[in-house]
Amino acid sequence: MYLQKRKKVTGSQHTINKLPTNTRCNRGFFAISTIMRGFSFCTIWLRNWRVWKKHILAALIGNLGQPLLFLLAMGYGLGRDVGPMNGLTYLQFIAPGLVASAVMYSAALETTYGSYTRLTVQKTYEAILMTPLGVVDLVLGEIVWGASKGLLAGVIMLLALPLFGVVPSPWVLALLPVLFLSGMFFSAFGLIMTALAKNYDFFNYFTSLVITPLFLFSGIFFPVQTMAQPVRGLLEMLPLTPIVSLARIFCYGRFDEPILLKFLGSILVTGCAVWLAGYLLRRRLIQ
Amino acid sequence: MGEGKAGIGYNGIMRQTIPQPESMPDVPGSQTIVSVTGLSKRFGERLVVDNISFVIQRGQCVGFLGPNGAGKTTCINMLLGLVEKSAGKIRVFDLEAPRFHREIKARIGVVPQADSLDPDLSVEENLRTYAGYFRMPRRLARKRVDELLHFFALHNRREEIIEHLSGGQRRRLLLARALLNEPELLILDEPTIGLDPQARHLIWERLAILQAQGTTMLLTSHYLDEVARLSQQVLILDHGHVVVQGEPRQLITDLVGLEVFEVEGTPAELEAMGASFAQCNARLERVGDKLYVYAREDCSRLTKVMDTSGSWVRRPANLEDLFIQLTGRSLRES
Numbered sequence: 001m002y003l004q005k006r007k008k009v010t011g012s013q014h015t016i017n018k019l020p021t022n023t024r025c026n027r028g029f030f031a032i033s034t035i036m037r038g039f040s041f042c043t044i045w046l047r048n049w050r051v052w053k054k055h056i057l058a059a060l061i062g063n064l065g066q067p068l069l070f071l072l073a074m075g076y077g078l079g080r081d082v083g084p085m086n087g088l089t090y091l092q093f094i095a096p097g098l099v100a101s102a103v104m105y106s107a108a109l110e111t112t113y114g115s116y117t118r119l120t121v122q123k124t125y126e127a128i129l130m131t132p133l134g135v136v137d138l139v140l141g142e143i144v145w146g147a148s149k150g151l152l153a154g155v156i157m158l159l160a161l162p163l164f165g166v167v168p169s170p171w172v173l174a175l176l177p178v179l180f181l182s183g184m185f186f187s188a189f190g191l192i193m194t195a196l197a198k199n200y201d202f203f204n205y206f207t208s209l210v211i212t213p214l215f216l217f218s219g220i221f222f223p224v225q226t227m228a229q230p231v232r233g234l235l236e237m238l239p240l241t242p243i244v245s246l247a248r249i250f251c252y253g254r255f256d257e258p259i260l261l262k263f264l265g266s267i268l269v270t271g272c273a274v275w276l277a278g279y280l281l282r283r284r285l286i287q
Numbered sequence: 288m289g290e291g292k293a294g295i296g297y298n299g300i301m302r303q304t305i306p307q308p309e310s311m312p313d314v315p316g317s318q319t320i321v322s323v324t325g326l327s328k329r330f331g332e333r334l335v336v337d338n339i340s341f342v343i344q345r346g347q348c349v350g351f352l353g354p355n356g357a358g359k360t361t362c363i364n365m366l367l368g369l370v371e372k373s374a375g376k377i378r379v380f381d382l383e384a385p386r387f388h389r390e391i392k393a394r395i396g397v398v399p400q401a402d403s404l405d406p407d408l409s410v411e412e413n414l415r416t417y418a419g420y421f422r423m424p425r426r427l428a429r430k431r432v433d434e435l436l437h438f439f440a441l442h443n444r445r446e447e448i449i450e451h452l453s454g455g456q457r458r459r460l461l462l463a464r465a466l467l468n469e470p471e472l473l474i475l476d477e478p479t480i481g482l483d484p485q486a487r488h489l490i491w492e493r494l495a496i497l498q499a500q501g502t503t504m505l506l507t508s509h510y511l512d513e514v515a516r517l518s519q520q521v522l523i524l525d526h527g528h529v530v531v532q533g534e535p536r537q538l539i540t541d542l543v544g545l546e547v548f549e550v551e552g553t554p555a556e557l558e559a560m561g562a563s564f565a566q567c568n569a570r571l572e573r574v575g576d577k578l579y580v581y582a583r584e585d586c587s588r589l590t591k592v593m594d595t596s597g598s599w600v601r602r603p604a605n606l607e608d609l610f611i612q613l614t615g616r617s618l619r620e621s
Binding site: 040043044046047050051054055122123124126127128129130131132133134285286287 | 330364367368369370371388389390392393395397399401402403404405406407408412416417419420421422468
């Protein structure tokens with residue numbers, strides 16, 4: 001009785017018009033879009049893009065400041081007293097590697113600090129999983145987003161190189177997919193850390209024990225090939241090393257090293273990292 | 288149950304023989320929206336949800352009640368496929384969960400307990416982005432966002448950043464977001480938690496309108512007046528079990544009584560009072576220096592006796608009495 005009374009009271013001043021059934025998103029949409037489903041992660045990419053656009057300046061300076069300063073300090077500062085390396089000036093030698101490192105930093109920081117904020121503080125993932133999207137869409141959206149940011153950082157670095165007197169060859173265009181691939185790998189790596197993190201401090205370990213060593217020992221600042229054997233083998237196994245080599249090869253169009261193995265190896269480890277990120281994030285999100 | 292008047296468990300035969308003009312009109316397409324049988328969830332050693340069964344019919348609002356840690360949110364998350372069930376069957380819109388979680392979630396709207404709005408985006412951007420997750424065509428999304436912003440009185444705040452919104456405005460925006468896909472089932476997890484009375488009333492009013500339009504709802508709340516206001520069915524959970532389910536008014540009269548006297552006084556006074564209430568069909572409960580009398584019949588003749596004590600209040604029995612009776616007074620801190 002009580003409820004019937006209430007129903008009468010609720011007037012008609014505010015009503016939501018029911019949309020005609022054929023335009024209702026849930027029916028019509030799902031009928032035609034089984035194929036489109038694979039691209040659902042784009043909507044998550046788009047969400048991140050919308051947020052990023054608002055902080056564009058801070059984001060760019062934060063990501064590019066370090067590699068550019070390194071280029072200046074090491075290339076100009078130290079480089080004047082360092083002899084040519086592999087037939088390149090020291091500045092030319094380190095420039096492509098610093099492009100690769102910009103991709104790494106940008107991608108890995110996005111899917112650690114950025115993704116962890118969305119996972120915990122902002123509960124963005126929770127909100128997304130209440131829509132038709134699933135964990136796979138979420139993981140792909142985040143990784144492709146991180147890779148896109150990484151690629152952008154790499155491209156801006158490449159565009160800045162002429163300012164330092166380094167002019168890339170046309171082969172540099174072939175480097176772009178490689179940088180994107182590397183972005184995928186480091187995004188996935190970051191997301192793995194996010195899936196395991198209990199708090200933000202966890203990422204300090206990640207940056208100081210993983211990212212910084214990779215930055216220093218992946219052949220950006222010294223040629224790995226001239227190291228003694230066990231060390232050389234070890235350094236060549238690091239995920240950034242083949243990317244740095246490929247960056248140098250494509251940047252100057254000098255194919256002095258085999259590229260196929262580096263390329264296939266990078267695809268393989270990226271695939272594994274993406275799978276592991278998906279597995280771990282699913283374990284964290286779906287109890 | 289043999290009495291025949293009970294709301295719980297009266298059987299189909301009665302329905303056929305006795306015409307029931309006061310029952311809800313049979314809406315065409317009336318059907319079961321959610322059907323859950325033998326649902327259980329185990330987290331390690333802990334059995335959080337233990338063999339729960341219930342159904343939600345189209346157009347109903349079902350109140351999910353229970354102390355903290357009773358398993359309400361876990362249950363909801365299992366419907367959405369956010370928690371994997373350990374045993375049992377869930378069917379939503381006649382689709383098996385979690386196998387068809389995409390199809391199911393496309394037709395559900397959720398107002399989560401915790402604010403999950405995008406703090407960097409404006410009110411309108413929040414809704415547009417969320418509509419994107421449902422893959423709503425842009426034009427349709429724009430129209431729908433407009434309607435919802437008006438419906439929830441947020442239209443002059445559309446450019447506002449979430450940070451600048453009040454608690455009530457955020458909750459309304461969460462509700463608007465949950466309604467974007469025109470859900471056939473709206474899940475409300477504590478929709479008015481932490482709001483001032485004005486904000487709560489505004490939300491109740493909007494929910495009542497949605498209900499009048501036939502939206503099916505699943506509501507959890509610790510504000511039992513809210514549940515009594517909105518729900519036609521309640522389901523009380525405790526320690527993962529369904530303690531009772533049925534129509535709230537009926538459950539209250541059947542299990543608690545008609546009215547409640549709350550009497551204050553010295554222990555001796557209350558002792559004497561208790562003795563005199565023996566003449567009336569009532570259940571007594573002593574809590575500290577208070578005596579609660581749950582009267583199953585008209586006990587007004589005893590008000591004279593009560594006048595001798597310090598102070599007393601007489602009020603109708605409500606959902607809170609039922610809740611406390613069934614789940615006890617001890618605190619649940621999980």
